[in-house]
Amino acid sequence: xxxxxxxxxxxxxxxxxxxxxxxxxxxxxxxxxxxxxxxxxxxxxxxxxxxxxxxxxxxxxxxxxxxxxxxxxxxxxxxxxxxxxxxxxxxxxxxxxxxxxxxxxxxxxxx
Amino acid sequence: xxxxxxxxxxxxxxxxxxxxxxxxxxxxxxxxxxxxxxxxxxxxxxxxxxxxxxxxxxxxxxxxxxxxxxxxxxxxxxxxxxxxxxxxxxxxxxxxxxxxxxxxxxxxxxxx
Numbered sequence: 696x697x698x699x700x701x702x703x704x705x706x707x708x709x710x711x712x713x714x715x716x717x718x719x720x721x722x723x724x725x726x727x728x729x730x731x732x733x734x735x736x737x738x739x740x741x742x743x744x745x746x747x748x749x750x751x752x753x754x755x756x757x758x759x760x761x762x763x764x765x766x767x768x769x770x771x772x773x774x775x776x777x778x779x780x781x782x783x784x785x786x787x788x789x790x791x792x793x794x795x796x797x798x799x800x801x802x803x804x805x806x
Numbered sequence: 807x808x809x810x811x812x813x814x815x816x817x818x819x820x821x822x823x824x825x826x827x828x829x830x831x832x833x834x835x836x837x838x839x840x841x842x843x844x845x846x847x848x849x850x851x852x853x854x855x856x857x858x859x860x861x862x863x864x865x866x867x868x869x870x871x872x873x874x875x876x877x878x879x880x881x882x883x884x885x886x887x888x889x890x891x892x893x894x895x896x897x898x899x900x901x902x903x904x905x906x907x908x909x910x911x912x913x914x915x916x917x918x
Contacts, residue, residue, distance in 0.1 A: 725904075726904065728906065728907075730909075737808070737896060737909040737910065737911055737912055738849065738896070738898075738907075738909045739808075739909070740906040740907065740908070743905075743906060783848065783849065787903070787904075792854065792861055792862035792903065793839070793851060793854050793861075793862045793864070793903060794851075794903075794907070795851065796841075796848055796849040796850075796851065797848065798847070798848040799848050799849075
């Protein structure tokens with residue numbers, strides 16, 4: 696079945712440094728979503744990408760969808776302590792019924 | 807507040823017991839999803855209902871079952887509980903399978 700992987704599993708950065716997490720699917724995706732889960736909280740939707748090569752920005756966050764629609768990335772510029780949490784990608788295969796979540800990347804930001 | 811309500815927030819029960827987790831989706835959302843999140847783990851998809859019908863099943867154990875009622879609320883039933891079933895159970899809802907999902911606060915189940 697469809698598998699979604701994310702790297703790295705953990706990332707520790709100094710406040711102000713940049714951060715990137717990568718998401719890779721074993722199958723071609725119809726669309727991909729990104730979620731953020733703060734410690735002790737629930738996942739919160741960040742964005743959805745649909746088109747091949749699509750790039751979307753939300754303030755300091757930049758999301759990319761690969762040309763082959765099998766990978767995606769989330770880049771955070773100049774991290775802040777409020778960025779702490781686990782970032783999940785979730786991809787739905789072209790003929791899939793539901794989104795499959797990656798294992799997440801846990802980000803720690805040292806002040 | 808996501809608009810998705812899950813009850814109870816915490817549940818402690820003994821092995822072998824049966825529990826029911828409840829989820830009320832956002833107003834207007836027809837899709838309900840259930841996920842299991844073990845300690846520091848990812849989100850394991852359990853099951854998806856759309857307007858009362860089961861649409862997709864993930865790695866859901868036979869001891870687990872779910873349903874979505876005519877008023878669109880959903881229940882997840884966990885029976886013959888084992889220690890390994892201790893986890894955070896999330897419910898999420900969306901308008902349809904292509905739109906963003908809104909997660910509830912989760913039910914933390916502890917099996918002792």
